[in-house]
Amino acid sequence: AQSVAQPEDQVNVAEGNPLTVKCTYSVSGNPYLFWYVQYPNRGLQFLLKYITGDNLVKGSYGFEAEFNKSQTSFHLKKPSALVSDSALYFCAAVDNYGQNFVFGPGTRLSVLP
Amino acid sequence: SQTIHQWPATLVQPVGSPLSLECTVEGTSNPNLYWYRQAAGRGLQLLFYSVGIGQISSEVPQNLSASRPQDRQFILSSKKLLLSDSGFYLCAWSLLAGGADTQYFGPGTRLTVL
Incomplete structure (x- = not known):
């Protein structure tokens, strides 16, 4: 079964330090990978996605993510964290047949002033 | 540009009462539509998805149902709510069914069943 893990709750x-939110996946074939952010009592907002090509994907609000096929990972990164980045972050994956869009359990990011 | 609406934003209902949550999408045609439930502010559970009018796929058997009476309208219903139906309900749309296409989410409905 396909799955997405976010090992850190x-x-x-x-604030000002670099941040990393980890994601690993288990998806058949070549995966398509996504990151979303959710602020309290709001819907999910799309941050970025990897389809193919350059392993480093740049997205909204200064976030980027690196696809690593050998480690089956897609970690979210930002060079300098802001207090306003504090939110719940979801990684998601789907196989290249377009089936089974799967979300990870989410990681709560707290940026301390 | 495309927008997605959900209403109501919050809802408090007694156990055993009916439910109707509505989701509409503007600015696109023939979207794929999805209903998710988020419990306790964490993981998302896909409940239903639809690739066209009258076409509904259920991912999790439960006392909820979904309907798509119009191209850009998706309704989540229940005849009798349970306490366990409480949660944050999110509607989403995409242009392609699964695949590389991004899903875009509505603002959500917070349902509390008492």
């Missing part, structure tokens, strides 16, 4: 980082 919570990530704490100081």
